[in-house]
Amino acid sequence: MYDExxxxxxxxxxxxxxxxxxxxxxxxxxxxxxxxxxxxxxxEGIEExxxxxxxxxxxxxxxxxxxxxxxxTLKKLYDQLDVTSGTTGxxxxxxxxxxxxxxxxxxxxxxxxxLSEDEVVTLHSSRDYLxxxxxxxxxxxxxxxxxxxxxxxxxxxxxxxxxxxxxGIASKQTGIYPIDSPGGWQLIGLTPLKLYDPNREPPIxxxxxEHIRFKPITKEEFDAIKVKVDEGAYQPTIIKVGxxx
Amino acid sequence: MKILRSGIALIQDRGRLGYQAFGMGTAGACDQYAYRxxxxxxxxxxxxxxxxxxxxxxTIEFEEDTVVAITGGNFSATLNxxxxxxxxxxxxxxxxxxxxxxxxxxxxxxxxxxxGIDVPLxxxxxxxxxxxKIGGLDGRNLKNGDRLSIGxxxxxxxxxxxxxxxxxxxxxxTTVRVVLGPQDDAFTEKGIxxxxxxxxxxxxxxxxxxxxxxxxxxEHIKGADIISDGIPLGAVQVVGDNQPIIMLADRQTTGxxxxxxxxxxxxxxxxxxSPLDSIIRFKSICVSEAYMSYxxxxxxxxxxxxxxxxx
Numbered sequence: 001m002y003d004e005x006x007x008x009x010x011x012x013x014x015x016x017x018x019x020x021x022x023x024x025x026x027x028x029x030x031x032x033x034x035x036x037x038x039x040x041x042x043x044e045g046i047e048e049x050x051x052x053x054x055x056x057x058x059x060x061x062x063x064x065x066x067x068x069x070x071x072x073t074l075k076k077l078y079d080q081l082d083v084t085s086g087t088t089g090x091x092x093x094x095x096x097x098x099x100x101x102x103x104x105x106x107x108x109x110x111x112x113x114x115l116s117e118d119e120v121v122t123l124h125s126s127r128d129y130l131x132x133x134x135x136x137x138x139x140x141x142x143x144x145x146x147x148x149x150x151x152x153x154x155x156x157x158x159x160x161x162x163x164x165x166x167x168g169i170a171s172k173q174t175g176i177y178p179i180d181s182p183g184g185w186q187l188i189g190l191t192p193l194k195l196y197d198p199n200r201e202p203p204i205x206x207x208x209x210e211h212i213r214f215k216p217i218t219k220e221e222f223d224a225i226k227v228k229v230d231e232g233a234y235q236p237t238i239i240k241v242g243x244x245x
Numbered sequence: 246m247k248i249l250r251s252g253i254a255l256i257q258d259r260g261r262l263g264y265q266a267f268g269m270g271t272a273g274a275c276d277q278y279a280y281r282x283x284x285x286x287x288x289x290x291x292x293x294x295x296x297x298x299x300x301x302x303x304t305i306e307f308e309e310d311t312v313v314a315i316t317g318g319n320f321s322a323t324l325n326x327x328x329x330x331x332x333x334x335x336x337x338x339x340x341x342x343x344x345x346x347x348x349x350x351x352x353x354x355x356x357x358x359x360x361g362i363d364v365p366l367x368x369x370x371x372x373x374x375x376x377x378k379i380g381g382l383d384g385r386n387l388k389n390g391d392r393l394s395i396g397x398x399x400x401x402x403x404x405x406x407x408x409x410x411x412x413x414x415x416x417x418x419t420t421v422r423v424v425l426g427p428q429d430d431a432f433t434e435k436g437i438x439x440x441x442x443x444x445x446x447x448x449x450x451x452x453x454x455x456x457x458x459x460x461x462x463x464e465h466i467k468g469a470d471i472i473s474d475g476i477p478l479g480a481v482q483v484v485g486d487n488q489p490i491i492m493l494a495d496r497q498t499t500g501x502x503x504x505x506x507x508x509x510x511x512x513x514x515x516x517x518x519s520p521l522d523s524i525i526r527f528k529s530i531c532v533s534e535a536y537m538s539y540x541x542x543x544x545x546x547x548x549x550x551x552x553x554x555x556x
Contacts, residue, residue, distance in 0.1 A: 008427035011507030012535035014477035016427045023472060035266075050265045050475035052499055057265075057475025062536045063543065125439075134268045135473065135499030142473060142499075154470055154501065156485035166475045170501055171470055178268075182454075184484070184501075198379050204267060239355055 001027040003056075005078055007071040012062055017074055018055040023144045023172060026052045028132045030083035032208070033211065037077055053142060089210035091128050093237035094176065094191050096167050096214045097194075097222040098124075102190035107119060109169055109186050121170045121216055122196045123147045128211040129174065139178035139196035139204035143212055146174045158184035165191045167214065174211075189214075192226035193236060205236065213239070246308055246358075248391040252301035252345065256381035256393075257494075258294040261370035265475070265498040269314040272374035273494045275453055276353050277315030278512040281546055282411065283357030286314035287332040288402035294371035296387070296403045299453075300349035302345025303387060305356075312359040312403045313337050318351025318415070318518055332412050336403035349516040351415045359398025376495065377452075379479055384506020405551050407541040415543040417523040418444075419515050422530045422538060423506035425480060428471060433484070440481075440505055445489060448452055453495040455482070456516055458525060462487035465503065479508030479516075481527070491516050491525075509535045513540035 001020040008016040014064075017034070021025035035051045038058075045065030050057040058068055098121045099106040099133045129143035151172045159182060162168075166177040168185030176185060178195035195205045206212060217225070228234035248254075257280065260273025272279035283295055296303070302320045307313075314334040315322045322329040323344050328336060337343070343356070361406065364371050364381055373381025382391060429437060445460035469485040476482070476499060480492045484502045491508065493516075503543055508516065519525060530538070 009424050009507070009532050010427045010475075010477040010504075011424050011479055012509050012532070012539040014475075016474060018474075046264055048265060052474045053472050055474040057477060057499075059262075059477070062539055066536060067532050133473070133499070134266070135475070136268060136497040137270070138268045140268050144386065153468075154485065156392070158484065171472075173473070173501075175472055179378075179499075181376055196377070198377065198384070 001030065005075065007074070009067060010057065014057060014068060015067055016055050016057050020054040023053050023132065025130065025144065028144065031056060033081055033083045034078060037081055038074070038121050041077065043073055050135065052135060053144070086150050088243055089207065091211040091213050091239040092206055093213050093215050093239065094193060095217040095221065095225055096125070096191050097219060098189040098216055103167070103188040105186035106188040109150060109188055112152050113150050115149065120188065122152050124174065125214040125216050128201060128213050130209050131206055131208050131212060134204070134206070134208055135181050137177070137181050139206065141175050141195070141206050143174050146172055148172060152186045153185040155186065158182050162187065163190070164192065167191060189210040190222070192222050192229050193234070194229060200232075246393050246397060247306045248303050248387050248389060248393070249306055249342070250304040251387040251389050251391070252303040253299040254293050254296045254303045254387045255375070255385075256364055257297040257372045257375040258370055259292045260494060261368050261374065261380065264368050268498050269377065270374060271370065271478070272372035272380060272497055273370070274355065275494045276317050276355070276517040278413070278514040279353070279355050279458055282332065283314045283316035283355045283362070284408060285546065285549060286316070286332070286402070286407065287312045287357045287359040288399045289357065289359065289361050293357075293396065294364065295358070295362065296356040298345070298356065298460060300348055300352060301353055302356075303462055304345070305343040307337050307339055307341045307343070309339050309395060310400060311398060312400055314345065314405070315355045316355045316357065318354040319349040320354050321346035321349055332407040334403050336400065336404040352520055353366070353517050358395050359400065359402060360396030361398070363394045363396045374495065386536055398553045401553055402551070404553070407549075411545055411549070413514065413518075415518040417520065418526075419510040419519060419524070420526040420528050421515050422509045422535070423527050424509065424532055424535050425506045425529050427474075427507070428503040429505055431465055431467070431471065432505055433464045434464055437505070439463055440489070441527055444526055447519050447521055447523050447525065449521055451521075455493050455496055456491045456519070458489045458491070463489065463505065469502050471501055471503055473499050476500050476504065477507050479513045480504040481506045481508065493517065509538045511538045514541070523536050
């Protein structure tokens with residue numbers, strides 16, 4: 001995390017406030033604190049804030065306030081802020097069929113890490129991940145805390161079609177594609193759960209500040225869960241804070 | 246109105262603002278200039294929804310009297326077989342048929358109707374976002390046989406014509422202004438120089454999400470990956486193959502590739518309307534010059550005067 005925030009221009013209607021250049025819980029808490037403070041103060045000219053791991057994209061109206069006006073206001077707000085606050089929520093269990101057609105890049109991730117495919121699956125599914133941000137597409141969770149041993153660069157050329165439910169790795173990040181979309185992550189598995197369903201309340205299953213745990217399942221288990229999900233009868237497993245795993 | 250043949254058309258407005266923090270993209274008209282001018286030509290002043298057509302316009306039979314204006318790309322529109330001009334408003338009667346033919350210029354055409362197209366608001370917008378299956382008509386492109394209702398508009402706005410100085414010409418070799426950043430520091434000096442001094446060609450990987458261009462490789466210092474952050478409208482993203490992608494209305498809210506520069510709002514329509522194989526060049530300006538271009542852009546919408554208002 002930087003000592004001072006950086007402000008980066010992003011055209012004539014947006015700017016980025018960057019608090020750090022790494023995925024760390026402290027920085028992510030600070031991001032959440034800034035967004036809450038900006039919302040509470042209702043700063044004139046700011047139209048929308050898009051928080052990420054370590055930066056916030058602000059859309060603003062330059063006819064109301066320019067880059068220098070916005071950045072000096074945000075700087076002042078940041079200096080007065082307690083950036084250490086931040087709570088975490090329950091753990092959502094995501095069943096995943098790893099490898100094969102469901103995870104076409106598992107082999108590449110394994111060879112990149114000099115591990116077997118099973119070892120990658122064990123490392124990936126043996127810890128809880130904090131949901132640092134939701135972005136990219138509706139309900140796409142960006143999770144922090146993956147084991148460095150299985151970090152893998154993105155594809156050089158993004159795929160044009162990735163099916164909903166795909167679980168992927170990009171550098172030190174892991175996440176789940178909630179809708180069919182293009183993308184550049186290494187795909188290691190597939191969940192039968194729907195993270196985003198516009199006809200369900202709530203339409204987006206996970207929330208920022210909660211945790212996610214991946215649970216390896218067989219093809220038979222996958223098919224059985226999928227049937228229930230399609231019927232709208234599947235109840236996801238949620239482990240409350242303080243409950244045993 | 247009844248959609249006899251759908252072409253490639255979908256319902257759009259200014260976009261779904263305020264939900265990007267949940268990963269919900271804005272969608273909205275790709276060419277906001279043509280969309281907004283179309284609305285003003287038919288007397289709509291509250292961000293009413295229009296139809297956006299991509300290279301293939303629909304055939305529409307009107308089931309009510311209204312006023313219609315075609316803006317943006319010119320796809321040879323006719324009303325009951327008689328040629329229609331772009332950038333002016335026409336009185337339409339129940340039973341009339343609007344049809345389109347070959348593409349004369351541009352890529353995205355807009356059909357504005359007095360009162361706007363009446364579909365439910367989803368999170369404050371009527372824009373279709375196909376990837377999330379929301380907005381417009383069931384979150385999808387129009388199909389043959391669809392019926393759309395039109396909000397009650399003012400029929401006296403027929404006969405409006407946009408002054409020539411407000412009508413854009415769509416070039417096949419165009420220069421767009423950019424502000425460098427947010428990640429221009431991820432590129433070598435040579436990379437920035439290549440980006441600003443080389444022509445880039447529009448490829449066939451272009452849609453409402455983004456336009457992928459091809460040209461001289463833009464050199465990174467350490468590679469194309471960054472820790473994911475927000476993607477502003479008009480960002481020029483350079484991915485691992487060192488080629489630029491201009492991010493448009495259906496872009497992801499966040500992404501993990503370097504963004505070398507961001508287009509000024511006023512020049513985004515030039516990209517939107519650039520056909521396959523045309524050339525795009527980038528010119529760097531500073532933030533204060535970009536504000537001036539934005540102010541001029543917004544003033545265009547305020548300076549319009551119509552004949553019926555001068556009576």
